[in-house]
Amino acid sequence: MTSNATPRRQILARRHWIFDMDGTLTHAIHDFDDIRAQLGLPPGEPILEALAKLPPENAGPLWTQLDAIELELARRARPMLGVETLLAQLHARGCKLGIVTRNSLANARETLRACGLLDYFPEPCIRDRDSGAPKPEPDALLELMADWQAAQDDVVMVGDFLFDLQAGNAAGVATVYVDYARTAEWSEYADISVARLDHLLD
Secondary structure: OOOOOOOOHHHHOOEEEEEOOOOOOOOOOOOOOHHHOOOOOOOOOHHHHHHHOHHHHHHHHHHHHHHHHHHHHHHHHOOOOOHHHHHHHHHHHHOEEEEEEEOHHHHHHHHHHHHHOOOHHHHHHEEEOOOOOOOOOOOOHHHHHHHHHHOHHHHEEEEEOOHHHHHHHOOOEEEEEEEOOOOOOHHHHOEEOOOOOHHHOO
């Protein structure tokens, strides 16, 4: 996290914004326990990490199956309330907008298309699970920041899950926890917590 002395207003004035996608920009419809069961993976273990442990000949068909499951979910995606309001304001300010997701690039684009948000995120600004080690590792964030030539103190990472905030912290950028359920479960990992993304504009 950034220093507690960093004012909220200073964080919100930053001009480079990186978002998680599923559950942050979109309604969370992924049932990860069900997906693990469909793939025959151990309960509770993150899906990408579980697949990465398998021999290639076993993992290959499961990656294909995962892509198909996620594509069906992508086509049903809907934006969270307040998301487009924030994105429009940031875009009008000339901010750079990017996405770091544990989804595939094709399914990320389909998700954004279904939500009417694709125009905010040019393809070079989307980092998927093939862009390096997935979150909570900071690789994809650092790669995007390098492309933008963005300093750490001008970047914000926004997400609804622990891995998003851990990745932002590891990259040395400000973190915003979108706590839609108002549980405060991971607030300690974030510089700012909000219940809706457009609340950042208040």
